[in-house]
Amino acid sequence: MANKPIVDFEAIKNNLSNVSKPIQILNENAEVVDQEIFDSFSDDDLVEFMKKMVWERALHEQTMNFSRQGRMGFYAPTEGEEASEMGTVLAMKTNDYLLPAYRDVPQLIQHGATVTEAYLWSRGHVVGNKFKARSLMPQIIIGAAYAEAAGVGLGIKKSGEEDTIAFTYTGDGGTSQGDSYEGMNFAGAFQAPVLFIVQNNGFAISTPRAKQTAAPTLAQKAVAAGIPSVQVDGMDILACYAVAKAARDYMVAGNGPVMIETLTYRYGAHSSAGDDPKRYRTKAEEQPWFDKDPLIRMRKVLEDKGLWSEEKEDQLVDEYKASFKEAIKEADAVPAEKVSDMLKRTFEIPTPEMKKEIAKFEAKESK
Amino acid sequence: MAKKTYIQAITDALDIVLEDDPKTLIFGEDVGKNGGVFRTTQGLQDKYGEERVFDTPLAESGILGLATGLGLTGWRPIPEIQFMGFSFEAMDQIAGQEARMRFRFDGVKTSPVTIRTPYGGGTHTAEMHADNLENFFTGVPGLRVVMPSNPYDAKGLLISSVENNDPVLFMENLKLYRSMKDDIPDGKYTVPLDKANVVREGNDITIVAYGAEVNEAIKVADKLAEKNVSVEVIDLRTVSPIDNETIFKSIEKTHKVVIVQEAQKMAGVGAQVASAIAEEAVLSLDAPIGRVAAPNSVYPFALGEDIWIPRADEIEEKVNEILNY
Numbered sequence: 001m002a003n004k005p006i007v008d009f010e011a012i013k014n015n016l017s018n019v020s021k022p023i024q025i026l027n028e029n030a031e032v033v034d035q036e037i038f039d040s041f042s043d044d045d046l047v048e049f050m051k052k053m054v055w056e057r058a059l060h061e062q063t064m065n066f067s068r069q070g071r072m073g074f075y076a077p078t079e080g081e082e083a084s085e086m087g088t089v090l091a092m093k094t095n096d097y098l099l100p101a102y103r104d105v106p107q108l109i110q111h112g113a114t115v116t117e118a119y120l121w122s123r124g125h126v127v128g129n130k131f132k133a134r135s136l137m138p139q140i141i142i143g144a145a146y147a148e149a150a151g152v153g154l155g156i157k158k159s160g161e162e163d164t165i166a167f168t169y170t171g172d173g174g175t176s177q178g179d180s181y182e183g184m185n186f187a188g189a190f191q192a193p194v195l196f197i198v199q200n201n202g203f204a205i206s207t208p209r210a211k212q213t214a215a216p217t218l219a220q221k222a223v224a225a226g227i228p229s230v231q232v233d234g235m236d237i238l239a240c241y242a243v244a245k246a247a248r249d250y251m252v253a254g255n256g257p258v259m260i261e262t263l264t265y266r267y268g269a270h271s272s273a274g275d276d277p278k279r280y281r282t283k284a285e286e287q288p289w290f291d292k293d294p295l296i297r298m299r300k301v302l303e304d305k306g307l308w309s310e311e312k313e314d315q316l317v318d319e320y321k322a323s324f325k326e327a328i329k330e331a332d333a334v335p336a337e338k339v340s341d342m343l344k345r346t347f348e349i350p351t352p353e354m355k356k357e358i359a360k361f362e363a364k365e366s367k
Numbered sequence: 368m369a370k371k372t373y374i375q376a377i378t379d380a381l382d383i384v385l386e387d388d389p390k391t392l393i394f395g396e397d398v399g400k401n402g403g404v405f406r407t408t409q410g411l412q413d414k415y416g417e418e419r420v421f422d423t424p425l426a427e428s429g430i431l432g433l434a435t436g437l438g439l440t441g442w443r444p445i446p447e448i449q450f451m452g453f454s455f456e457a458m459d460q461i462a463g464q465e466a467r468m469r470f471r472f473d474g475v476k477t478s479p480v481t482i483r484t485p486y487g488g489g490t491h492t493a494e495m496h497a498d499n500l501e502n503f504f505t506g507v508p509g510l511r512v513v514m515p516s517n518p519y520d521a522k523g524l525l526i527s528s529v530e531n532n533d534p535v536l537f538m539e540n541l542k543l544y545r546s547m548k549d550d551i552p553d554g555k556y557t558v559p560l561d562k563a564n565v566v567r568e569g570n571d572i573t574i575v576a577y578g579a580e581v582n583e584a585i586k587v588a589d590k591l592a593e594k595n596v597s598v599e600v601i602d603l604r605t606v607s608p609i610d611n612e613t614i615f616k617s618i619e620k621t622h623k624v625v626i627v628q629e630a631q632k633m634a635g636v637g638a639q640v641a642s643a644i645a646e647e648a649v650l651s652l653d654a655p656i657g658r659v660a661a662p663n664s665v666y667p668f669a670l671g672e673d674i675w676i677p678r679a680d681e682i683e684e685k686v687n688e689i690l691n692y
Contacts, residue, residue: 151436182429351608
C-alpha cells in the first residue's frame with residue numbers, strides 16, 4: 001500500500017459548508033449593504049415592515065402580561081424573532097398554506113387567524129382552531145409539520161393550483177428530528193413547492209445550537225435532499241422578506257422546494273411556563289444579540305429618512321395593545337367547551353359506544 | 368360474481384375507489400410498477416397513471432406525513448405501510464396527527480386517510496413483519512381499526528374505509544392473502560365499519576374472534592357440531608369500534624363465551640371485549656369468560672410462530688373447558 005491515504009477525510013470535513021454567507025440587506029449598524037435591493041422598497045414598504053415588527057413585539061409583551069395573570073394556556077415567547085417571523089410571512093399570499101410550529105403564532109395571525117382565535121388556541125379551546133386561513137394550528141410535535149408540508153406541497157402540485165405554495169417553520173432543534181429530513185427529502189423527490197424555514201434562534205429550550213449537530217450550518221441539511229438553501233440574517237427583516245419572496249417566486253415558476261435558515265435569537269425563555277435562560281446562558285452571551293435587535297435596526301433607517309418617531313411608535317404600541325385587550329375579552333366571552341361536544345367531534349359518525357357516552361354527558365350537562 | 372382471493376378482493380376494492388373518486392391516491396413503498404410486494408396494487412398504476420398510484424421514498428413517517436398533507440389539500444389518500452411492524456416509524460403521524468384532525472378542527476379540516484398494512488403470523492416472515500399490533504391502535508381516539516377475516520369482507524370493508532371521512536387503519540392478514548377464496552360480487556358493495564358479523568349461529572357457546580382466528584373458530588364450530596355442540600361464532604370485523612351489542616345479544620342466548628385473538632393477551636382487544644361483558648352483560652353468563660390469546664412474549668418470527676400462535680386446537684380445548692365448567 002502507498003503511504004498516501006486514498007481519501008483525505010479531514011480535508012473533506014473542513015470543507016463541508018457548501019452554503020454561502022448569510023444574506024443581509026441592512027447590517028448590524030443599520031447600514032445598507034445591498035443598495036439595489038434596498039432601493040426596490042418604497043418608503044411605505046419600509047414603514048409597513050417596521051409596523052409589523054412593532055405589532056409582533058407588542059403582541060409578545062401583552063401576551064406575556066396575560067400569561068402572568070394566568071389568562072393564557074401555553075405560550076412560546078417570540079421577542080427577538082420579529083424580523084425572521086414577519087419578514088418571511090409577509091412573502092405569503094392568502095392562498096398559500098401555512099404549517100406553523102408553536103412559536104409561529106404571529107405568522108398564523110398574519111395569515112388570517114384572529115388574535116382572539118390565537119388566544120383560544122393557547123387555552124385549548126376548539127374555537128381557536130376554526131379559523132378560515134389555509135393553515136394548520138401551531139404544531140407541537142417538532143418536525144411533524146415538515147413531513148406534512150411535503151404532502152401539502154404535493155397536493156398543491158397535483159391540483160394544479162397556480163401561484164400557491166406551502167410555508168412551514170421549525171427551529172434549530174427541529175432540524176435534528178427525523179421528520180424534518182423525511183419531509184425535505186419527500187418534497188425534493190416530488191419537487192413539491194414547499195418553503196422550509198428554519199428559525200435558528202440558538203436554543204432548543206436550553207440546548208445550544210452547537211450541541212444539535214456537527215453540521216457547520218443548518219441550511220446545508222437541505223442540500224443532501226437536493227434542495228437549494230440559504231442562510232439569512234434573521235435580524236434583518238428586509239433580507240428575510242426578500243429571500244422568502246425570491247424563494248416563493250422561484251417555486252411558483254414550477255420549481256421544487258427551497259430551505260431558508262434565518263439566524264435569529266430567542267431573547268426570553270422557551271415558554272411562559274417558567275424555564276429561566278439564566279440557567280444555560282450568560283448576559284455576556286446575550287448582549288451581542290440584543291445589540292442586533294431587528295427593531296433598532298429598522299428604527300434607525302426610518303428615523304434617518306424622517307419616516308418614524310418615538311411618539312408614532314408609542315402610539316402604535318398603545319393601539320395594538322388595546323386591540324389585544326379587546327381580543328382576550330372576546331376570548332373570555334366564548335362559552336366553555338362541553339365534554340359531549342368533544343366526543344361528538346372525535347368521529348364524523350359516532351361509534352355505537354360513543355353515542356351512549358354522548359348521551360350520558362348530555363344528560364349531565366343539561367342539569 | 369367470481370372466486371377471488373383476499374388479495375384479489377383488495378385489488379378489486381382499490382380499483383373501484385380509484386375509478387369512483389378522482390381524488391383517491393395510492394402510494395407507498397413499491398406500490399407502483401412493482402404492484403406492491405404482495406401484488407395487491409398490481410395493474411393499478413398502468414390503469415390510473417403515476418399521478419394516482421405512485422412509489423414514495425422509503426420512510427414510513429414521511430409516507431404518513433404525505434398522507435396528512437394530501438388530505439388537507441382535498442385529496443383522499445390510501446397510503447400503504449409495507450408491513451405493519453414498520454408502523455412504529457409512523458406512530459406520530461397516525462396517532463398524534465391524523466387521528467386528532469377532526470377533534471382539533473371540529474371538522475373544518477379533516478384527514479380522510481385509509482392506511483393499508485399487512486400483518487399476521489403463519490407465513491414465516493422476517494422479524495417485525497407479522498406482529499399483530501392492533502392493540503396499539505385501538506387505544507387511539509379518532510382512528511378506526513378494521514381487520515377483515517375473509518375476501519368478501521375485505522372488499523366491502525375497504526370500500527367503506529376509503530369512503531369514510533375519518534382515518535382508518537385497514538389491516539390485511541398475511542396468512543389469508545392467498546389461502547382463502549370467496550365468491551366476490553363484481554362491482555361496488557360496502558360492509559359497515561361498526562357491525563360485527565355472526566358467521567355461525569349456535570346456542571351452546573359463543574366464540575368472539577377477528578382476523579385469521581375467525582377461520583380457526585369456524586373449524587372448531589364445524590368439528591363440535593359433529594358432537595352436537597352448537598357454537599355461535601362472531602367475527603368482529605372492526606376492532607375499533609367493537610360492536611358490543613352483537614356480542615351481548617349472543618351471550619344472552621348461549622350464556623358462555625370464549626374470546627380469541629392472535630395477538631398477545633395483555634391489554635388488547637380480547638381484554639376490552641371481556642371488560643365490556645363484565646361491565647354490562649356479566650349476568651348473561653353462567654361460566655367464566657374464556658380467553659385464547661398468544662403468550663405475552665415478544666413476537667417470535669419465522670419458524671418460532673408455529674409453537675406460539677393460538678390455533679384451532681387451543682380454541683377447542685378452551686371451548687370444552689368453558690362448556691364443562
